[in-house]
Amino acid sequence: MVRFENVGMRYGPGPEVLRDVTFQLEPGSFTFLTGPSGAGKSTLLKLMYLAEPPSRGLISLFGEDLATTKRSAFPALRRRIGVVFQDFRLLAHLSAFDNVALPLRLAGGKQDNYARDVEELLGWVGLGDRLNAVPPTLSGGEQQRVAIARAVVARPDLLLADEPTGNVDPDIGQRLIRLFGELNRLGTTVLIATHDRGLIERNRARELRLVDGRLVELRTQRA
């Protein structure tokens, strides 16, 4: 599903943020990515959702070597990835419904066909009564739930989440992790970057840890 080989990443002439990162995510796997702030977790995610090219090394996504894949094929690869951004990145002028529906709209879907699914999903994350609310009127936790619903609505092959439970109370956090687990059981490969040790301990999955730009594997399989 995802393969990194000796990947290095630096921004401009600065020091390397990631060094010789090598790992693989199997299809249908569930993985936590941990590490202190500034260790390079967000940069690693950026490489995975094709926001940046690596400075060196080889990245393979869905069996495609990115170095040899045509740029025109990238949008189709990106549409197979759902991303929960740490800063949510919701469109402030669009309603919760329209924000969640965005991936389906980008894939060419018609509102009549996806409206029910989007409404159901928003109901599932506890926002069934806020369909028309725009993000500035939502709390941080509500915005995060909208961002998560947007990431999962198109049932992506790969789900990447950057601190997805950082702004919600533990009950909602656990409910959201159950949503990820449900999606994972349906075949989606999930990678969650988090600081939350409690969350990791409750969901004993594979754990990769980034320290000073280098990746170490702490736990390799589900308990």
Add this chain to the structure above:
Amino acid sequence: MSDELKRTRSRILPRDKGAAPLDVMIAVMAFLATLALGASLLADRQAESWRAGLADRITVQILTPEHETPALTLESETQGALNILRGTDGIVAVTPMSQQDATKLVEPWLGADAMVKDLPLPQLIDATIQPGVRIDIPALTAKIKAAAPDSNVDDHTHWISRLQNLANTVIWSAYAILALIAIATAATVSFATRAGLDAHHDIVELLHSMGARSGFIARAFEWHYFISTLAASAVGAGLATVGFLAAGGLEFAGVEPVPFLPPLSLHSSELAWLVAVPLVSGLIAWATARLSVLAALREIY
């Protein structure tokens, strides 16, 4: 309780705040473009009317002989020229101008004193050629000259050609102004699109990272600038059209037009052309926005 969903499909880009200066600039450019287009249409029509008014006409001017003899008088030369003109195939009407009409012609310059009546005014003969018939003017001139040595034959080609040149200059000047305005519109919209891309960089980046094709993102910008330019230029073109209609209204109400200038009122078929200004402005904005966005997206990974 579930919130009732609003069923309208939302715009990907928010409405720009602070876009009024751009709209005003586009409206002003559309106003000027409409004036230039209207001027070119008027010049074209005027050139055609000049051509039609003089093209099938010959004017023969006979001066009073310096040394009149019983055999060679103004009257005898006039009669000789009239006979030749009337005997020429293709000439359908020959009208000698009366001395009264000739006096009226010079009245604006010389007045209507008794002295003017004593002036040896030339005899003018107006001949009308059947439309579509070509007459050998040099041969006709030679024949008339033989019968009336003090005559001049004018088929107006020199005058028509100069008027045509003048009208062409006006028309091409108007086209040049239109082209300059189109370039300025394209540059303005390109600048505004770039500024819009910067202002909405977060949206563009998000759509891009979610797998939106460049065409999808470009369409959001194209549509946005097409509509705003269409609306702004419709206002500018509308104001200019009102100006032309008002000029036509004044002429209809009997206000004297400016001497030597053609009437400023446009016909309905010509007014229809003015609709092209906002449409073309919108298309320029559409194309410029699309090219700008695609160029900017090519720079993103």
